[in-house]
Amino acid sequence: MVTLGPLDASHRGALLDLLRATGAFSPDEVAVALDLVDGAAGTPGTGTPDYEFVAAFDVDGGLAGYCCYGPTPGAQGTYDVYWIAVHPRQQRAGVGATLLDEVERRLARRGGRLIVVETSGRSAYDATRRFYGARGYRVAARLRDFYAPADDRLVLTRELGGSPSPAMRGV
C-alpha cells in the first residue's frame, strides 16, 4: 500500500530517479517534468495553479509515483491529467489507479466536469490505453499521424459526476 501526499521541490531528486527508472520518458520530457515541479506558478489572476501534483509514497517513505494535473487553459470545469508515472518496482500494484482516483476525487469536489488525457496510438502505449479504458475513459478523438507518420494522437476523456468506476466503489 502507498500513502498519498504533496509533491514539492524536496522530492526533486527522487522524482528524477523515478522518471529515469521508468524508461518511458525522453531527456527533454524529464526536464519538462522537473521544471513543472520547480516552478509551478499559476497564470496571474486566476487564483489556481496551472499544474498540481499528488505523490504516492511507499512504506519506507520512498517516492512510488506521482500525478501532475491541472485546469485545461481556456476551459471551464475541464482538467488535464498531464503525467502519471510509477516507479518500476511499484508497477502493477495499483499505484497509478490510486493516484488517478485521488485526482478524480479532488476534481469532482471542485466541480470538475471533464477529465482529459492525451496519449499516443502506438502499440508502446497499449498498456496506458488499457489502464484508462478500464477506468471509464473513452477515446473522444483520434488525430491521425499527429505525432509523426503512423503515430496518432488520442484524446481520452471521462465525464465526472457519472457512475464511479468499479475500482472507486471499493474505496
Added chain:
Amino acid sequence: MVTLGPLDASHRGALLDLLRATGAFSPDEVAVALDLVDGAAGTPGTGTPDYEFVAAFDVDGGLAGYCCYGPTPGAQGTYDVYWIAVHPRQQRAGVGATLLDEVERRLARRGGRLIVVETSGRSAYDATRRFYGARGYRVAARLRDFYAPADDRLVLTRELGGSPSPAMRGV
C-alpha cells in the same frame, strides 16, 4: 497591402492595443499573448523556439496583425498556429490570409507535415472556422462540451505538401 516582418518586444504596446481593439480576447488571454512575446524562449536543447511570430505592418508602419505559431510539443513535423489577430480597421482586407500563407510557407520549407489550429464550436467563431475552411483546413476532431457545456473544442488540421489552397496559387 501590408508588409510582413518580425515581431519583437518593441511592438509590445502596439500588440496590446491590437489585441484589445479586436474585443476577441479576455484580459487573461491578452496577458498570455504578451508573455509569449516578452519571453519566447525555446525548450532547452531543442534548438527551436517554442513560439515564433510574424507581423503584418500597414503603409504607415502600424501593426496590422500578427500570427503566433510553433512546433507542437512532442510531435515531429507538426505545428500549432496559436493565434492570428488582425486589427479591426484592417479586417476583411486579407491580412489574416497573408499571415497564414507566410506561416505555411515557412513551415513547408522546414519540412512541416501538419498544421493544427484549435478553436471553439460556438457560433461566435463561425467566421474563424470559415476562414480556415476556405484555406483547406478540415475538422479532424470535435470534443463535445470541452471548453464548457455547449462549447465544443474543434481541432482543425491541414496537411502541408498537398495542393496549395486557391489563395496561395495567386501569390
